[in-house]
Amino acid sequence: MSKDAHLTPQFFAGMELFRDLPPAAIEKVAASARVRRVAREARIFNQGDAGVRAHAVIEGVVRIAQTGSDGAQVVVRFIGAGEIFGAVSLFTDARYPADAVALVETLEASWSEAELLELMIAQPQIAINVIHIIGKRLQEAQERMRELATQGATRRVAHAVLRLGRQAGRETADGTEIAFPLRRKDVADIAGTTLHTASRILTAWESAGLLATRNQHLTIRQPSEIARIAEDASD
């Protein structure tokens, strides 16, 4: 990973959070950001931690997962470069509602609640961007709720794979490769099923040539076929 090629104001200007801001405001954003390098598998924050900050991934990937009192967990989402996380709880709880773990070595920026609030008052556009971002996530969450409530495991896994491809897909000769390592357990926790069921489904698709996994890296070879399964009520 490049040392700090991304620590320029240009990077922040390209984030959805800071879209349509004047250069002077971007300077302020860059100046108040705290930047940290995080090792693979390291935790950026834990569910229940106080001292909430707003975070953004500069380079790398972060997994956001919520754990219940019984230990069962769901992957809420993966955060890639330019995306924000941990910001929802800023104005609500003062406690993080989920865990954030780096999937690969990651460079991360963050702002305190006071800093972000000040930026938003000065630049209402930032607040509007935040609404935009979490609005989309709320819609996605509601879709996933419907899927979980009404569809079988196979379709949910198909949706999970497609969503990952859309969010973190990289085109290769072989198909769409998902840019970060994914364990079967991760897929299961996204789709809302068990490690075992997810394994069976993915292995079956692998045998059928719909996708391939090599070293925890998943490649979608026949997106159209997986899309068909995702929509096929008989699965």
Place this chain on the structure above:
Amino acid sequence: MSKDAHLTPQFFAGMELFRDLPPAAIEKVAASARVRRVAREARIFNQGDAGVRAHAVIEGVVRIAQTGSDGAQVVVRFIGAGEIFGAVSLFTDARYPADAVALVETLEASWSEAELLELMIAQPQIAINVIHIIGKRLQEAQERMRELATQGATRRVAHAVLRLGRQAGRETADGTEIAFPLRRKDVADIAGTTLHTASRILTAWESAGLLATRNQHLTIRQPSEIARIAEDASD
């Protein structure tokens, strides 16, 4: 229902959306609102409709439900007096992502995207309030996702009932009564199960004296016991 006793600026000032605004701004809010009376069971908007506006319930209750391509649906939430709805899609889609149906006769206010945007630019506090509101909803959605993915139907119904009690509970001699009519199907669509399973569970609780339903009105008689079921991993 009172004719238009709620159409005063005071009502808007009490909404979370317009919290901490100067009186002059509240006046503007009131002036630009379009107010409508909606009959029981009438649709305020349909999933897929264009021409999105931001809505708020002044009096009554609205059910927000999302329907999949296969017809299966989930109740996303119920909106009571003072709460907003339909606002998430404002900055994202230009299309409503769900249906809104009045459960009882309802008085509803709405603003166009342009109006709300103007209000937010002038008063960034409004945008911050929106973030607060949809942030809470996103957290709730993520909790429900975890429940749907990991818990059995009994616990989910228990959570649904408790959530309803918290949101729309009215204390009576008999216990906490939920302020609006609820069909078994509604409970099922909230909990993410079928009408039949929901009926079995609720009937069993009714026999055990944990709750009562009279004329589609549900009263929670033993919240603590239902809370125990909601947390009990063995259910």
Place this chain on the structure above:
DNA sequence: CGCTTCTTTGAATTTCGTCAAAAGGCGTGG
């Protein structure tokens, strides 16, 4: 090369959805 972590696979069990049908409530209109 051995250990740890992840994945695969089989079999038994359970839960819940589906199918089916009857019973109950409420309002309407005769």
Place this chain on the structure above:
DNA sequence: CCACGCCTTTTGACGAAATTCAAAGAAGCG
């Protein structure tokens, strides 16, 4: 006021789907 019809709820039986239990196989790492 009663009877009819529609909508909602209850209940039973059955079957499919997925979780759980169990164990072995593979792959990467030190």
